[in-house]
Amino acid sequence: MNDLFKPPAERDLPPRRAAQMRAELLGAAAAPPARRRLLVAAAAALTLIAGAAVILQVRPEHRTQILALGPGELDSSMRNTVRQCLAWNQGKGPQAGPPPDRIRVTAADVAVAARRGGETAVLFLTDAGYFGCGVTDEDGETESGGSSSGAWEPRDWLPGPVQRLSLTSSEADGGEVAVLGRVSARVDRLVLDHGTGRTTTARLRDGAFGVISRTDDVRRNAELVSYDAAGREIDRRLLFRPSSEFPHCYTDPAGKVIYGDPGPGCLPADPWDR
Secondary structure: OOOOOOOOOHHHOOHHHHHHHHHHHHHHHOOOHHHHHHHHHHHHHHHHHHHOOOOOEEOOOOOEEEEEEOHHHOOHHHHHHHHHHHHHHOOOOOOOOOHHHOOOOOHHHEEEEEEEOOEEEEEEEOOOEEEEEEEEEEOOEEEEEEEEEEEOOOOOEEOOOEEEEEEEEEEOOEEEEEEEEEEOOOOOEEEEEOOOOOEEEOEEEOOEEEEEOOOOOEOOOOEEEEEOOOOOEEEEEEOOOOOOOOOOOEEOOOOOEEEOOOOOOOEEOEEOOO
16 A cells, blocks of 8 residues: 555556556547546646655545655645744734743744645744644635644653644544654654554654544544554554543653653653654
């Protein structure tokens, strides 16, 4: 199965798909002129999508999905979204948060960005804290958006192997989702379990993660599942649990509870080495 983030080179297309694309081009030649132009354009677009080195997937409903880790992977549309987020971060516009609650960020602080259709979520990480920003646009015009920001409490420790910082979904508790956050060095692989038997693997880099569901069937009981380098499951937690609630309490090396309510059965917090 094709990985969402690594489309095959044209030479690697399955023979059946290559034959189908050739048939589409040949069929266009025999079609009426108006339909011929449409068919040729569609077939050419499919060829470009299959062969280009870009991070995208076109779904049947024509919803482009992109997941970029770091500022170097942003396309032009995402760069425009980052500029909008930076304007809000600097106190410009109705979506700007109160100055005391806002962590100042720059474009270089982009850790991960995800786009699903006309909705884009961007996560900025700094030494002081994080700034999350969501923008909804239609035909290049910003329709709405929002932002959240917080100082690390604490920066150097995570509530276990994974910490979800941003979640957007097409439905109240499910549908198609985009999730952004932090992971510890223990995590070699992070998977979104849709709750339907399907899974989507997250991308990881430099202590950050991002995942956009491959399908729109994510359910309320969906989970984020972490694995170590040996393939062992090391953590499993509900996706739609409020970010302020934790499956356990977590302590630092001195035994101080830094996440969750003090009680029996606390687990060691994971260091964040970014």
